[in-house]
Amino acid sequence: MRLSLSTIFVVLLIVLCNRNITQGARIKKNISHYPIHISADSISTWQNNEIRVFQAGGNAEIEQGEARIIADNVIIWFKEIKTGQLVEGNIEIYCSGNVTLFQEENIQDFKETYLELVTTAGISVKPILARNQVKSFEDEQRSELYVQAEKFRAKENGEPYKDETATGTTEAGELVDILADDIDTWLENDVRVIVAVGNVRIKKGEETLNADNVILYFDQEKSEQDKPAKQVYKEVYAEGNVTLRRKDDLIVAEKIFENIKEEKGLFVNSTISSVLKPPTVRIQKPVFMSGEEIKNTKGNYEINNGDFSLCGFGHPHYRFKYSKLRIIKTGEKSVLTAKNNVFKIGKVPILYFPYLNFNLKRSPKRLQEWNTGKTTRFGRFFTTDWDLYGFGFGEKLSEWSDLTLSADFLELRGPAAGLDFQYKKPNYYGYANTYYINDDEELDINDVPVDSKNRGHFLWRHRQKLLNNWVADIEISHVGDRSYFREYFQPEFKIQKDRTTLLYLKNISGNRGTTFLAEHQLRTYDTLVDSVRLSRKNESFPELKYRIIGEPFRDGRLNFTSETELVYQNRVFDRITPLKAETNFLGRGEWLTAERVFDRSPARLDPEETVRFDTFNMLNAPFGFMGQRFNPFIGFRLTGYSESVKVNPVTLSNEGSGSPRGRVAIPIGFNTSTTLSRTYSVYNKLLNINRLRHIMVPELMFNFMPIVTQDPEDLNQFDGIDALDTYQSVKFGLRNRLQTKRGEPGKRKR
Incomplete structure (x- = not known):
C-alpha cells in the first residue's frame, strides 16, 4: 500500500483499552481492532506541541469497522503516549455540518459532535482525489473552524476554554510537502524525525528533492508565551538517486x-x-x-x-x-x-x-564574434559583431534584451552595417534586424542587374500574449531588391521562410481554434525565388478560420473534424523581362560572348482578386480488430468563389473575371496500420547500446475523391484547395525504428 504524508500521514499500532464515545450515542461493539480511515476533499495538518492536528473539509468521512461518520468538516487531534515499550495514542474527532453516524442498523444525525476513537490496527488520512495533497504547516493554523472545535472539545471534557489567539494569530510556517511510498515519524528529545522510504519527493519553496530514502529533522522551538511550539526544518539526509533542484x-x-x-x-x-x-x-x-x-x-x-x-x-x-x-x-x-x-x-x-x-551568469563581451576570409564575389572581407550593452549603454535594457551591431567591410562591395535587437518579457518577445550596404557592383549572381547602390533589409517579428488565450504575431519586412538575399545571405535564402508583412491572431483552446490573418506585401517579388523568373505574391486580407480537430461523440465511436474559412485572396505577378539576347560575329572565326539585357522596370500583370468561402467537414470511425488499427473516413467540402476564370471561346485565353461559382467535393478513404516489435540481446559499449528493440509499423492508405463539381481550370488558383480534382490513390508505407536504453544500471532510459 502506498503511504505518504500527502496521502497517509502516519500508521501507528496502539494497544489500548476500548473506549468509543459520541455525544448522544455510543458505539455498541468493540471495534478497536479495526483501522480508522479518514478522507475528505481537502486536508491540512500541523503539529501543536505533542499533538498532531488534522483539518479536513468537504465530504469528510471517518470509518472504523461497521461504524461510519460523514460530515462537512472535521478536526482531528492525535496524541502519542508511551507506556513501557508500547506506543499508545488517543484520537479525538470534532465533526460539524450535516453529521451522520451509521452503526449497524442505527442512523443518528447531529449538527456537530465530538468523539474519541481508539484503534490497535492503525489509522490512515488521505484526500478523496489522488491529485490533491495534504498541506503540511510548521505552525498552528487557527481557523474559525479550529477555534470552534477547541471550544466544543473543552466543553465536552469539562475543561475551561483558553483562547490561543488573545495576543494575535500565529504566522504560518514554511510549507514542506513530503511524498513517499512509506513514511514514519516520532519525537526524539524535542526533535521531530520523519523517515520517508521509496520514491521520495520533498518540496520546500523553490527547492525540490527526489531520492530513494530521506530522513528529515524538525526542531520543536519554544515560541512566545501562550503560543504553541514552532517546528523548524533543521536537517535532511537523502540517499539513492538523489536529485536536488535549487x-x-x-x-x-x-x-x-x-x-x-x-x-x-x-x-x-x-x-x-x-x-x-x-x-x-x-x-x-x-x-x-x-x-x-x-x-x-x-x-x-x-x-x-x-x-x-x-x-x-x-x-x-x-x-x-x-x-x-x-x-x-x-x-x-x-x-x-x-x-x-x-x-x-x-x-x-x-x-x-x-x-x-x-x-556563470551573464558577462558582457564587447566583441562577440569576428570572421575574415576571401571570396570571388566579395574579395577580401572582415566581419564583426559587437555587443553594444558591453560598452555600458542601456544597462536597464540589458536585463531583458540584447543589442548587437554588425560592422563589416567587403573589398569588392564596400562597407556594410546592421543592428540586431532581441527582447523577451513575460507577455511578449521578438526581434528586429536591419542591414545596409552601399554596393559598388552592377551585377549580382546570375548576372542580375543591381537596381540601386543602396541595398539592405528590415525585419521585425513580434509575439504578444493577449487576454482570454489570444496570441498575436506581427511581422513587418522590407527587402531592397529581388536578388539581395541570394547575394548576401545565402543560408537565409535557402533555409528560412520568405519575408512577409502580416498580423496573425490565434486563440486555441483544447481541440478548437480560431485564427485571423491580415497579410499585405510591401513588395511584389518573392525573395526566395530565382530573381529572373516570373514571381507572384499572395495576400490574404483578411482571412478568418475556425477549426475543430477530433471532436468525439457517440461515446467516442466517431470523431468529427472541421475547418471553415472566409478569405479575401489577392495575387500580384511580377517579373523581369529580357529585351534581347545578341551574339556578334567579329570575323576570323571569333564570336562575342552572348549578353542578356534586362528591362529594369518589371512587367506587371493584372492582379487576381477573389472572395472565397470554404468549409470542410470529416467523420472518421477508428476501431481495432485482432491487433490491427482501422480508420475509415468520409468528408464533405463546400467552396464558394466570388469570381472565377473567364475564357474567350475563340482564343481560349483568360480574359479576366468570370461569374461566381460554387463547388462540392467528397473525399472517401481509410487507413490501417499495426505495430510489430522484437527485442534483440545486442550490447556495445562503444555505441552505448544496451539491447535493441526493432519496431516495424506497416501502413496502408486508400484515398478516393469521386465527386468534384468544378474543373480546377475554371477557378483562380491560390492554394491546394483550389486545385482539388477527382482522383484515387493507394499508398503503402513501412516505418522502421530501432530503440535502445542508455544510462547507468537502474537509471536507463530509451
Whole structure:
C-alpha cells in the first residue's frame, strides 16, 4: 500500500483499552481492532506541541469497522503516549455540518459532535482525489473552524476554554510537502524525525528533492508565551538517486546531507549542473561540475579533484580536469574559479591552464564574434559583431534584451552595417534586424542587374500574449531588391521562410481554434525565388478560420473534424523581362560572348482578386480488430468563389473575371496500420547500446475523391484547395525504428 504524508500521514499500532464515545450515542461493539480511515476533499495538518492536528473539509468521512461518520468538516487531534515499550495514542474527532453516524442498523444525525476513537490496527488520512495533497504547516493554523472545535472539545471534557489567539494569530510556517511510498515519524528529545522510504519527493519553496530514502529533522522551538511550539526544518539526509533542484542549479548525487539552519551541506559522488547565461534571449547552456565530494556553504560550492564541462552529453566529449573548483554567488554574479586545469578531449590531455575564472551568469563581451576570409564575389572581407550593452549603454535594457551591431567591410562591395535587437518579457518577445550596404557592383549572381547602390533589409517579428488565450504575431519586412538575399545571405535564402508583412491572431483552446490573418506585401517579388523568373505574391486580407480537430461523440465511436474559412485572396505577378539576347560575329572565326539585357522596370500583370468561402467537414470511425488499427473516413467540402476564370471561346485565353461559382467535393478513404516489435540481446559499449528493440509499423492508405463539381481550370488558383480534382490513390508505407536504453544500471532510459 502506498503511504505518504500527502496521502497517509502516519500508521501507528496502539494497544489500548476500548473506549468509543459520541455525544448522544455510543458505539455498541468493540471495534478497536479495526483501522480508522479518514478522507475528505481537502486536508491540512500541523503539529501543536505533542499533538498532531488534522483539518479536513468537504465530504469528510471517518470509518472504523461497521461504524461510519460523514460530515462537512472535521478536526482531528492525535496524541502519542508511551507506556513501557508500547506506543499508545488517543484520537479525538470534532465533526460539524450535516453529521451522520451509521452503526449497524442505527442512523443518528447531529449538527456537530465530538468523539474519541481508539484503534490497535492503525489509522490512515488521505484526500478523496489522488491529485490533491495534504498541506503540511510548521505552525498552528487557527481557523474559525479550529477555534470552534477547541471550544466544543473543552466543553465536552469539562475543561475551561483558553483562547490561543488573545495576543494575535500565529504566522504560518514554511510549507514542506513530503511524498513517499512509506513514511514514519516520532519525537526524539524535542526533535521531530520523519523517515520517508521509496520514491521520495520533498518540496520546500523553490527547492525540490527526489531520492530513494530521506530522513528529515524538525526542531520543536519554544515560541512566545501562550503560543504553541514552532517546528523548524533543521536537517535532511537523502540517499539513492538523489536529485536536488535549487534555482539555477541541479545537483545529482549518491548521498546528500544538509544543515538547513546553517545553510551547509555535503554531496557525495555528485554532479552540479548550473546555467551558463549568455545574453538574455539567447540559448542558455548548462555547465556540469562533478567530484567525489561537494561542499555547500550558503549556496557556494567547493569541489576537490573533479572536472567540469560545457558539453551536455552523459559522457562529455571535452572537459577540464581540476584540483580545486569554487563557485561563489554574490548578487547578480556567479563566479567559477578553478586551479590546475587540464583540458581533455575524450581522455586525451590537450592543454594546461593554471587558473580559470569566469561568471556563470551573464558577462558582457564587447566583441562577440569576428570572421575574415576571401571570396570571388566579395574579395577580401572582415566581419564583426559587437555587443553594444558591453560598452555600458542601456544597462536597464540589458536585463531583458540584447543589442548587437554588425560592422563589416567587403573589398569588392564596400562597407556594410546592421543592428540586431532581441527582447523577451513575460507577455511578449521578438526581434528586429536591419542591414545596409552601399554596393559598388552592377551585377549580382546570375548576372542580375543591381537596381540601386543602396541595398539592405528590415525585419521585425513580434509575439504578444493577449487576454482570454489570444496570441498575436506581427511581422513587418522590407527587402531592397529581388536578388539581395541570394547575394548576401545565402543560408537565409535557402533555409528560412520568405519575408512577409502580416498580423496573425490565434486563440486555441483544447481541440478548437480560431485564427485571423491580415497579410499585405510591401513588395511584389518573392525573395526566395530565382530573381529572373516570373514571381507572384499572395495576400490574404483578411482571412478568418475556425477549426475543430477530433471532436468525439457517440461515446467516442466517431470523431468529427472541421475547418471553415472566409478569405479575401489577392495575387500580384511580377517579373523581369529580357529585351534581347545578341551574339556578334567579329570575323576570323571569333564570336562575342552572348549578353542578356534586362528591362529594369518589371512587367506587371493584372492582379487576381477573389472572395472565397470554404468549409470542410470529416467523420472518421477508428476501431481495432485482432491487433490491427482501422480508420475509415468520409468528408464533405463546400467552396464558394466570388469570381472565377473567364475564357474567350475563340482564343481560349483568360480574359479576366468570370461569374461566381460554387463547388462540392467528397473525399472517401481509410487507413490501417499495426505495430510489430522484437527485442534483440545486442550490447556495445562503444555505441552505448544496451539491447535493441526493432519496431516495424506497416501502413496502408486508400484515398478516393469521386465527386468534384468544378474543373480546377475554371477557378483562380491560390492554394491546394483550389486545385482539388477527382482522383484515387493507394499508398503503402513501412516505418522502421530501432530503440535502445542508455544510462547507468537502474537509471536507463530509451
